Amino acid sequence: MTVDVKEVQEKLSVNNYKMTSQRKLILKIIMNNEGxxxxxxxxxxxxxxxxxxIGLATVYRTLELFSELGVIHQLNFDDNCRRYELDHGEDHHHHLICVKCGEITEFNDYILEEFEEDIEKEHNFIVSDHRIKFYGYCGNCQ
Amino acid sequence: MTVDVKEVQEKLSVNNYKMTSQRKLILKIIMNNEGxxxxxxxxxxxxxxxxxxIGLATVYRTLELFSELGVIHQLNFDDNCRRYELDHGEDHHHHLICVKCGEITEFNDYILEEFEEDIEKEHNFIVSDHRIKFYGYCGNCQ
DNA sequence: AAATCAATGATAATGATTATCAATATTATG
DNA sequence: CATAATATTGATAATCATTATCATTGATTT
Known part of the structure; x- marks a missing residue:
């Protein structure tokens, strides 16, 4: 499930938005800086x-729009700003955060599927997504 | 592993801080509003x-101090402010966040212990803590 | 070409958090 | 006990990411 320009163009036009040059540029920057x-x-x-x-306001507006459309989503690494990454849908995509140097590593997992079922039963809560942050020490900082 | 005033007093004095009336009051407010x-x-x-x-600055300073000492820790529910809760140590304490009404439910788990071992092997990353956010729909919003 | 509407850029406003600094409280010291 | 040294506080100014405003520009429709 990779994200490409054409797919985003689709999502935009379906919702009566246009793919402007500014939006395309911002999208490409995000795609070229995965991770x-x-x-x-x-x-x-x-x-x-x-x-x-290009104006700063346009960047903020575009990020908000892309978030609404599910093209990207917000991340929070407790560093006083919102960060963004492409939303690849149901990939379970998480982060290892080094508490010493701040390095962030990505990884995927699928082990929580069954756990989500437990939550639905026990807490009457229908899980649509989850996000895990592991804090610890990366290779360089141990 | 509950947190009590005496224990915090210990942590403060060990680090050459004093338990002032303001700090005690802030601590009690946090303890009386668990969850x-x-x-x-x-x-x-x-x-x-x-x-x-009491001044607002003192509240901010005290929260920062308590965070440093591990008495509390920060949470982020993407609502433009930092939230705090008591740090009970190694309890695996997580949150269910309703994407519709914003209600937040707490729960504990221990299932990720073995998963942490896998991460340490595969990514050479020593996990000291983890935090999970499950997004979905609470009982009222389904 | 005129009219309508979407999108943009510049900039002001907002709001949570942090920094500053003088005043106060606490502790150590002679 | 008095005084010096230090920690803490409260008020307020500063910061900085984000949001709102608004006139202008660009695109689309008729």
């Missing part, structure tokens, strides 16, 4: 290299 | 009922 978890300001900086006329 | 995940502003409001002279 970097860029913040709005970081995306803004990269975007300006290609198109210096 | 509420109060924000700094919310704690400030409750604190002022008992001691109107």
């Amino acid at each position: 970097k978890h860029l913040s709005a300001e970081e995306i803004y900086a990269k975007v300006k290299e290609a198109n210096p006329g | 509420k995940h109060l924000s700094a502003e919310e704690i400030y409001a409750k604190v002022k009922e008992a001691n109107p002279g």
